[in-house]
Amino acid sequence: MTAFLTLFHKELLRFWKVGFQTILAPMVSTLLYLLIFLHVLDAHKEVYPGIPYTIFLIPGLVMMAVIQNAFANASSSMIQSKISGNIVFILLSPLTYQQIFYAYVLASIARGLLVGLGVYLITLIFFDIPLHLPLWAILFVVLGSAILGALGLIAGIWADKFDQLAAFQNFIILPLSFLSGVFYTIHALPTGWQYLSHLNPFFYMIDGFRYGYFGVSDISPYVSLVIVAICLVGISIIAIRLLKMGYKLRH
């Protein structure tokens, strides 16, 4: 247990020590999105009955910040350790591959939640945001950040260079999060796009998270929960298997 707690603590310190760049900067950019969208779009149009666009947008942005930072945390920690070579200290130690997995993923959840909570608290100053079912919101935000933490771990293990990781981030994570209904409800989309959105696992994270706020969602939160849970289990199994095999870590 001490070994796992130490690695978890180290992973927390790693981003905390550069918190300006790992927590504050993403908070600022998320709030900039909010500012811009509110000025450009019709903020008073109601998305759901009684829920104007502004309020609808905020949980989406919070979740997007969580997703992107959870991914960034595990992936950048892993690739930095691999490229600088200091991953060797973890590989030489008696840490089990499960302990390594849980430490990286939990630290990613922590960073995702910190950024998300920061954005949420700041928006609370300016807007009156309902939070009808906080447990649902917490459930989805934790599961979502865990999925992205595990995915980040996989990407960090797989990538040999920073540009490969950047490609993973720019061509997979970013489009999936932008096209998941962060900025809109999928009912506003043409049918074809609606269908495609249902194939995007990020859609269920965000829709379920919104359900926690408003008590309404595009699809049933139970369906979202099952799909998100299956994603988490599947991605976790892959990540743990890669660690167990020593894929790109032990030759």
Place this chain on the structure above:
Amino acid sequence: MLPALEIKAIYKSYGRFPVLQDVSLAIQSGEFFALLGPNGAGKTTLISIIAGLTLATSGSVHVMGYNVVTHYQNARLNLGVVPQELVFDPFFTVREILLIQSGYYGIKQNTRWIDEILARLDLADKADANMRSLSGGMKRRVLVAQALVHKPPVIILDEPTAGVDVELRQTLWEFIKQLNRDGHTIVLTTHYLEEAETLCNRVAMLKQGRIIALDTTQNLIKKIPHGHTVRLRLQPDVLPHELKHLQVSCRDGTIELHLESYQQIEWVLASLRTAKIEVQEFRLQQPDLEDVFVSLMKSDRSDLQ
């Protein structure tokens, strides 16, 4: 008694290219052991296999009786490895790194031992410095310290003195010798053969992935077949005709002769006296590990094993 480190029939190949071929080796508790060989002989690969960083194609390794693959946790708890590359984590100070490293091995309170390691490696005044700010030699010391936080019974050092100044080499070896006296088993690879010769009681030489010699340092030196080398400075700087066939080289006025036995010295000196050549400098060189090493690396097959 169970060997501290037991390597059995290790093969390792990358694709079709064999890196280690049938390497078997048992190192007893308390030994000070050297692994020698030219670059590319497979030393670092062998160490990586022992450390679990690399998986062998076949064969097994046990550290203090624990298989490094099937019982990796216990094997690693008993092993401290100083990697060859100067790797470090730029986010932390020296003390933080050592506390984190202790934690990985399940040790919560380790301040006293960390302080002792820091003092012994002359790192005490750098304890709170960030890793980034340290010089290469200092980083090397931290690597050694990191390998020792859990007081492992078996310590492996992969070229710990490569590119390190003389002062640190001395400090480091004093500390390692002390650890060996305290009962730790030490395995090292080095390019400095005199280090292996003065420190180690047993040596294995690797060439192209095979062990070509494995014996005590003294025995290896004794077994060296060829004779002695004499270095001379003469006035005038010419060798009498009858000695010419002994000459190996002549550089900057220093003539090197190869003698089969000590008895020839008498004859060489007599010939020089007769020819009225004055001996200004005379040095007889004892065979050392380097000679063994060079002769083994030159020969394709060795009968020393």
